Amino acid sequence: MEPITQMLDNVFSPLTLAMVLMVLGDIVVEHSGVLNIGIDGVVALSVALSFALSLTTNDPVLVFALVVLAAIAVALVVSLIVNVFVASHVLTGLAVGFACYGLGSIAALPHLGRSAGVHPTLHWYWVLGVSVVLALAVWYMLYYTKLGIAIRASGNNPYAAEALGIHVWRIRTLALVAGYSLIALGGAIYELGYIGIWSQGLGVGRGWLALSLAIASMWHPLAALGITAVYSYVETSMWALQLAAGIPAAVINAMPFLTALGIVVAVHATPVKKRVSPPRALGAEYFREERTA
């Protein structure tokens, strides 16, 4: 029994769960039409914050709760600037991202060189179970509930959605809060369950990776589950692959980005586009008072 459990622990490592959480969070946010450029900052912030908090409080629940609260605060800032000030999603995301990188490092730097104080042990059945249940829940929510349809309507055509009585800014705020909570949980699990130590810049780039995996799955939660699980397994066995097959690390690192690009191009170049397409108003500035114009 022992070798099998070990193999399963390898295939469904905490990294898988962390990445699934981040990708699902990104999918929820982007289905509402908010282009999630802030994701990288939120991931870096939650990684650094969970590390710092794990050393100041020893209560795992408190650590996760505080990290999620911080992410919700960031979500509300993004929502304020994107929805109320009608600013560009890209610039808002970049600005919030930079501020988050900084804040995260400021919180974690005093503890530099120590290892995290909380180590949740995540067996393969936890990883597999939670990932599958969450992906199914997000999928069901987005496609079969009133809330999900409102989220997708806001992302496809906010003007039409508003005309149907959906409060677009409320829906987008809700999606941001829910999505950023998932992303923050992912960041915390990445740090506490997988990495365990912290150095400056840790987690930077993780968010973009999650974004590219969301693109590669064309923003579909179930496709995301599969693609993310495969990618995470490849990443955890990167060194083995390098030894066994001589594949350079750079090639493996570039794979999710190349795959994402390949899949979006393929989808857009073929009639598949009619069936699966990215949220049509993704990243478009929505000025409510002009909805009749």
Next chain:
Amino acid sequence: MLRVVLVRRELGRRTYAVLMGSSAVLSILVSIVVVALASSMPPQTLLFKVGESYANLNTLRYFSTLTIIGLGLTVAYSAKLWNIGAEGQLVVGAIGATAVALFTPLGHIPVLGIVVGLILASLLGLLWGLAAILLKLKLGLNEVLVTLLLNYIAYYTADYLVYGPWRGIYVHGYPETDLIPQESWLLRVYGYSFSYPVLLTALILVVLVYMVMKFTRLGIAIRAYGSNPRAVELSGISSFRTAVAAFVISAALAGLAGGFELFAVHRKLVPGYKIGAGLGYISIIVAWLSGLNPLLVPLSAYYVSGLMVFRYVLQIGTVNIGDAFAQFFIGIALLSTLATSSLARYKIKVVRS
């Protein structure tokens, strides 16, 4: 019932400039207060250090690079085309420059080698951008996402080269190429990290981009494309070509900056994230802080460069917290600019409904 609504408005140029200027100064002051609270350094020391950073000539090293890339980006953004791939375009530019300096005989010929290297750097940057804009115009892909993905593909291309075929013989196993021949070095000013040719190019480009955007048919078409692509088409100019031109200008300038980074700063190819070093992303902020006005790009580049130098000044004990605070500063500066420019564009009104 009372309702809060936003109404569009146009502010006078002078009011707008005053508003944006005070927002920039205010965000520095706010950041100083935050740093003072978090680090228990007295605010007046911090203020002095910020002033010192702005007076330090090393700002010119960042100033040159950020001005070149930022200028290009104002062109693309004027056409409302979101090139956020300057980081990747810079990296492929640096790869091109390395190829010329290290693997062709031109590397040993002064001036000519550098010129050819810079041309190849711009060309590679241009192609990296061309791919993104063609995918947008032909297939309808979102250029933000494509350029973002291309950034990482560029990073890992550089990584592949320095960990693999291009790894130097004299580098003791470090992932980098050998130094390029001295004939291909752009000399830095003694004791400082900036170089006159780069600075001069940046300043010439400011005037050039301004002239092109203001007085040429192409520049006017690019600005018109930003407000209405169909109007460009109706006036007899190809909107397709206008969009491609705007995008590749920005990409080529980022590539050029990559070439300069290599010849003047690194002088060898290093892993992607070290060459890019986020300069491509920071340039996006530079472009927007200038309000997309080429003549104001140097001002916003200087504003950001001061913070980049400030990073090195801020050290507590053995821990360098400068990077963290600089990132926080830059984020706050852009956020307050965004909020201020919204307040300038929209009037907040309370109406009865």
